[in-house]
Amino acid sequence: MKTEITIGQTFIDSLVLKANDGTLAPDEACMAKYWITDLLNKVCYECLQLHGGAGYMMEYPIARATLDARITTIFAGTNEIMKQVIGRSMGL
Numbered sequence: 001m002k003t004e005i006t007i008g009q010t011f012i013d014s015l016v017l018k019a020n021d022g023t024l025a026p027d028e029a030c031m032a033k034y035w036i037t038d039l040l041n042k043v044c045y046e047c048l049q050l051h052g053g054a055g056y057m058m059e060y061p062i063a064r065a066t067l068d069a070r071i072t073t074i075f076a077g078t079n080e081i082m083k084q085v086i087g088r089s090m091g092l
């Protein structure tokens with residue numbers, strides 16, 4: 001998880017630099033949106049498993065984080081739509 005989070009952070013940092021100098025392409029933003037939100041859900045899922053039954057109980061922050069993570073692949077454009085934009089940028 002640490003490896004993937006570090007890779008994701010590195011990718012986001014590179015896109016922030018591009019956004020700041022006005023060179024961020026729409027397909028790159030879509031790649032970040034879908035890949036990072038998928039990763040967020042994967043990491044929350046694994047962390048919930050790590051906590052066992054307590055991870056499922058809403059009293060604990062990991063349960064809330066997992067619930068909140070789920071919407072990120074849906075709002076602000078679903079991840080399927082992000083992939084469509086990426087595909088179009090490849091001429092598909």
Ligand SMILES: Cc1cc2nc3c(=O)[nH]c(=O)nc-3n(C[C@H](O)[C@H](O)[C@H](O)COP(=O)(O)OP(=O)(O)OC[C@H]3O[C@@H](n4cnc5c(N)ncnc54)[C@H](O)[C@@H]3O)c2cc1C
Binds near residue numbers: 071
């Ligand atoms: C908490 C929350 C906050 C929100 N905030 C805002 C906001 O501030 N501003 C705003 O404008 N909207 C907001 N929304 C709306 C959000 O952007 C939409 O829910 C989102 O765009 C998905 O649209 P939909 O729910 O109509 O799903 P649908 O478009 O009906 O999609 C349903 C499913 O079908 C898939 N799908 C649809 N079309 C295709 C396709 N062509 N190819 C493959 N798969 C496809 C989708 O990926 C999804 O999995 C919010 C939603 C929620 C739940």
